[in-house]
Amino acid sequence: MAAVATFGQVIKHRRRALDMTQRDLANQVGYSVVTIRKVETDERRPSRELAERLAHCLRIDPEQQGAFVGLGRLEPVPATRSNLPAPLTRLIGRQAEVDLVRDTVMRRGVRIVTLVGPPGIGKSRLSVEVAGELRTVFPDGVCFVAFAPVGDEALVVPTLATALGVREVAGTPLADVLVEHLRDRRLLLLLDDCEHLLGAARCFAELLTACPELRILATSRAPLHIRGERLVPVPPLALPSTRHDPTAETVLRSAAVELFVERAAAVDPAFRLTDANAGDVAAICAGVDGLPLAIELVAARVALLSTAAILARLNHRLTLLTDGPRDLPERQQTLRRTIDWSYDLLEPGEQLLFARLAVFTGGFCLSAAEAVMDLDAATVLDGVTGLVDKNLLRQEVRADGERYADFFEMIREYALERLVASGEQDRIRDRHARYYLALAEQETDLDRLGVEHNNLRGALEWHIQRDDADAGLRLVAALWKFWHIRSHHTEASRWVTLVMHLSGEHDPAVRAHVLCGAGWIAVDRSDHVRAKAYFDESLALFRELGDPRGVAEALHGVGTMLQASGGSAEALALFEESLVLYRDLDDTEGIAWTLDHLGQSRLGLPDAAGAEALFEASRALFQRLGHAWGRAITLDHLGLADLAQGNHARAAERFGEALGLFDELANTWGIATSFEHLGHAALAAGDAARSRDCFRRSLQLTQAEADRAGIVRSLAGLASLAVVQRQSQRAAQLFGALALLAEGGGTLMNPVERAISDHLAVVHRDLDHEAMARAWARGARMTLAEAVAYATDGA
The missing domain is CATH 1.10.10.10 (Winged helix-like DNA-binding domain superfamily/Winged helix DNA-binding domain)
Structure with missing residues (x-):
């Protein structure tokens, strides 16, 4: 092991030595494939439990297991973020273009560079090469965004957010969340295949205007027409000279021939460029205008045809073809004719x-x-x-x-x-849509659904085009939890609206499930009015249908809305009704979630001891089910119950355990929330240094995710810290800022708000009326960014 530098490299080395795939290893250790991938790339530090499981599954020598686990617990060296595709072949004949594009991107004052040219010219491959060279130049990395599969301009912003790993923020337009995420970042966005989304170019311009350190490298068949855009036309590959009799040596000096030879050898290892076939190869490359994609298509035929036969057939096809669109640019016609030729050679x-x-x-x-x-x-x-x-x-x-x-x-x-x-289009699209509907209804692996997201979108679009309300509603009913957990709230809201307006026949029970899911999506967006309407309609429909499981699920939503408006006692009654239904159905997971909801209501009454008993019962059920998400949530809530009862040490222990689970789930919201709660536990225990560190870590995470509500809660913790440190003026100014920010963002404080209220009361006692009013007014004039800067200045 000593020869391998990082824990991730150890894992990859051992896995391959045992002839295991990442999925094999994930199944053995009981974690997701994405978790294993992130551990192997040193993006994530494993928990001790995961490191020990890996040691066992990878058959690490018992004497070395201690060192192995210790290596895994070391903080990984941060790498520059990049999701660039990894090309499997080298780039040929483009060094001059690479230098030109790189220098243009880095030129002072240049914010957006667009590579333009016909399809098949190599724009995408060139852009990836340039971006790869610039990875170390941009401290916040390079982000690749593939727009080819995106057929609707309304999905441009969600696609950007997904590529950047940006979570949606309740009550804030996703475009604004993107701006906040990118505002101070020195990052290169690589936007690939933009030509069919030119109407969305305004979004790119707005990002550049709001984010002064952001730069964009785009590829498109046409200019984006953004102010300040620098266009770099991508030329064809250089062709061999025709002045002299061609020889293998002379024609191989051209990039087009070099590409042909390399791709031909890939399909036929025996292929060689010789003086005898050099003229044919040169003519083939010239016949397809030096277009890289066309050259690759033609070169693949050497496995079956001689170069002379390829040239004869290709010349015939390019000369006689008459069925291609005549209004296309000449080189685009050339590529289409090359594809035609390749298609005609298929069986x-x-x-x-x-x-x-x-x-x-x-x-x-x-x-x-x-x-x-x-x-x-x-x-x-x-x-x-x-x-x-x-x-x-x-x-x-x-x-x-x-x-x-x-x-x-x-x-x-x-x-x-x-x-x-x-x-056959309708028949095949129907089969495609049915397949992905079945996949969505059966698949529980969120990573798999994420990989298939574009095909799932295509299936939804087809159902909507056909006014197939039954299939459309079923697909949304199957997908809303995926959108909810993966924070695709804006897109989810759009699909919900579209399918709810379909007029075809459908199962009312499916519609009720969609309404319930729509309620949780509305909660994610802080639209509590719409959420309540959805939940109420869902509950009424489930009651009308006599569906006990649906009623039990909808009661969670209706009760949550009551609790959010201060009606914990009324919510308690609804959750108790839900519990009876789930027990009659012998639904263990439903019972576990209902016990957790009941605990939250008890905590709000306040009845911390009663809440703790309910949370413990919920946690035990989730433990039995192996439900990591449920365990993490209930552990966090148990910590809140401990905090309410003054048991600071046990609260910190619970929050720490929840943090470990959220970390394994790669759930940033949970990690940030755990640090925030750890900060309050440390503050209550009198450990100001620990409290400050936890609040700042929570703030860093919520800022990275542009989570407005989380930022406000973290700042409230730092305001409480200022009270404990007798910095009353500072605390009053922060509380003044947070009062307006929380109201403006629809933010509801979590159960530790009672402690925050107590600290606010201390400030009122420490300052006279005029001093309090002045400090409060200064805070009320602050923006969120200004409040963050003020809270962390000297903290």
Whole structure:
């Protein structure tokens, strides 16, 4: 182990030595594939429990297990953030362009650079190369955003947020959350394939205006027409000179021929460029205008055809083709004709599969293709393999370890045209939509749903186009928890609105489930008025249908709304009704969540001892179910009950345990909340230094996530700290700022607000009326950013 530098490298080395995939290891240790991937890349530090499980599953020598676990608990060295694709082949013949684009991006005053050119010219590959070289220049990293699968301008902002890892903030437009997240960051955004979303370019311009350190590198077939945009046209690859008789040595000096030779050798290791075939290869590259994608398509044919045969067929096709759109630019016509040529060389079965695969958006795995294509499994496997070999499909391994295939966007457009022309589009799209509806209703792995998000969007769009209310509502009912947990609140709200307006026949029970989910999405957005309306309608419909499980679930939402408005006693009655229903159904998870809700109501009455007993019962059930999220939530609530009863040491212990679970779940909200609560526990115990550290860590996390409500709560903790340190003027100014900020953001303080209220009362006693009013007024004029700066100045 000593030869490997980091814990992540140890894991990867041992896993491969044991011939295990990341999924194999994840299944053995009982954690998600994403967790294993992040540990292997040193993005996450494992808990002691996870490190010990890894030691066992990876068969670490017992004498070395202590050192192994110790290495895992060391803080990883932070790396510059980047989600750039990892190209599997080298970039050929583009050094001059790389230098030009890199220098343009870094030029003083330049904020956005757009690589423009026809499809297949290599814009995306060039941009990734440049961004890779600039990773170390931008302290906050490089973020790659693929827009090719995004067909609706309304999804541009959610797509940006997902790529950046930005969580939505209740009550704040997602575009504003993005601005807050990026405002002070020195980061490069790489926006790929923007040409079909030109109407959303205003969003990019607004980000640049609000975020002075942000730079954008975009690729598009057309300019974005943003003020200050610098355009860099991407030329074709250099072609060989035709002045002299071509030889292998002379033609290989051109980038186009070099690319052809490398790609040809990849499909036929015996291929060699010789003086005998040099003229054919040079003519082939010239015939496709030096377009990299066209060269790759043609080069793949050397496995079956000689270069002379390729040239003869290609020249014939390019000369005689008449069915391509005549209004396209010349080079775009060349690429289309090259794809036509490649398509014509496919066997009929391959042509059929090629067209049908266009139904997938953002790629597909083999099992999905087998289910949707209406062909036998062997035909699909052989066909996909053949299309990959012919460069009509590209393959990659996704974060979940599964192999996916996808089209280049221009080729998918072409394949989709073929699908429409075949008359099969409706039938294949129906099969695609049914497959992804079934997947959503059966799949509980959020990572898998995340990988398939673009295909799930495509299925939803199809149901909406067909006014298929039953399927549309079923799909939203299956997906709302995924959107809720992964903070896709803006997008979720849009889909809910669209499917709720479909007029086709549907199951009322499914509609009731959608209404309940819509209520929680509205809570996420701090729209409590709409949330209450959704929950009330859902409950009424479930009661009308006589659905006890639905009633029990909807009661949680209605009760939560009552509790949020101060009606803990009324909420208690609803939660007790829900508990009876879940017990009659013998639904252990439902019982566990209801006990937790009952505990929260008791805590609000206040009845901390009664709340603690309920939280303990809930935690025990979640423990039995192996439900990490439920355990984390109830442990946090147990800590609050301990804090309310003055047991600071036990509260800190509970919050620390919850922190460990939230960390394993990679749940930033939970981690930040745990630090905030640890700060209050330390403050109550008289440990000002520990309290300050916890509040600041909570504030850092909530700022990184642009979580307005979390920022306000963290600042309230620092205001309480100022009271304890007898800094009454400072505390009064912060409380003045927070009163307005909490109200403006629809923020509800958590159960430790009683302690905060006590500290506010101390400030009122310490300051006379005029001093209090002046400090409060100064705070009330502060923006959120100013309040953060003031709270952390000297803290």
